[in-house]
Amino acid sequence: VKKCSLSGSWVNDLGSNMTIGAVNGDGNFEGSYHTAVSASPNEIKVSPLQGSMQRGTNQKGQPTFGFTVNWSFSDSITVFTGQCFVDNDGKEVLKTMWLLRSRVESINNDWKATRAGRNTFIRTG
Ligand SMILES: O=C(CCCC[C@@H]1SC[C@@H]2NC(=O)N[C@@H]21)Nc1ccc([N+](=O)[O-])cc1
Numbered sequence: 001v002k003k004c005s006l007s008g009s010w011v012n013d014l015g016s017n018m019t020i021g022a023v024n025g026d027g028n029f030e031g032s033y034h035t036a037v038s039a040s041p042n043e044i045k046v047s048p049l050q051g052s053m054q055r056g057t058n059q060k061g062q063p064t065f066g067f068t069v070n071w072s073f074s075d076s077i078t079v080f081t082g083q084c085f086v087d088n089d090g091k092e093v094l095k096t097m098w099l100l101r102s103r104v105e106s107i108n109n110d111w112k113a114t115r116a117g118r119n120t121f122i123r124t125g
Pocket residue numbers: 012014016035036037038039040071074075076078098100102117119
């Protein structure tokens with residue numbers, strides 16, 4: 001069975017770095033995220049992430065997951081969701097989509113407060 005583990009260090013197509021710790025028995029994990037890009041005027045800082053991985057009853061391998069990055073330097077938050085694959089060269093890759101919600105002053109600006117996109121992560125080191 002193709003096995004793909006989330007624990008360890010990853011880099012995405014934007015050059016952002018992520019480290020994920022051990023996945024516990026409930027499929028939950030924690031880690032840290034250092035984004036290479038930001039739309040905030042503030043200095044970028046390492047930010048915590050928390051997430052969950054679907055274990056699948058019979059360890060199907062290539063699990064789905066989701067995690068939230070609570071940006072420490074800006075009034076915004078990103079949720080990522082995706083799947084951990086083993087590609088045709090045997091390399092682990094995380095294919096994700098994300099929603100980035102920024103705080104806006106007024107409900108009248110709510111329409112423009114959520115950005116969406118995709119990121120692919122590969123292992124570093
Ligand atoms: O910019 C930010 C916080 C940093 C977001 C980084 C995003 S997360 C999805 C994508 N994948 C990455 O690795 N990095 C990017 N917050 C923010 C955004 C917009 C506004 N705004 O005022 O529009 C304010 C703060």
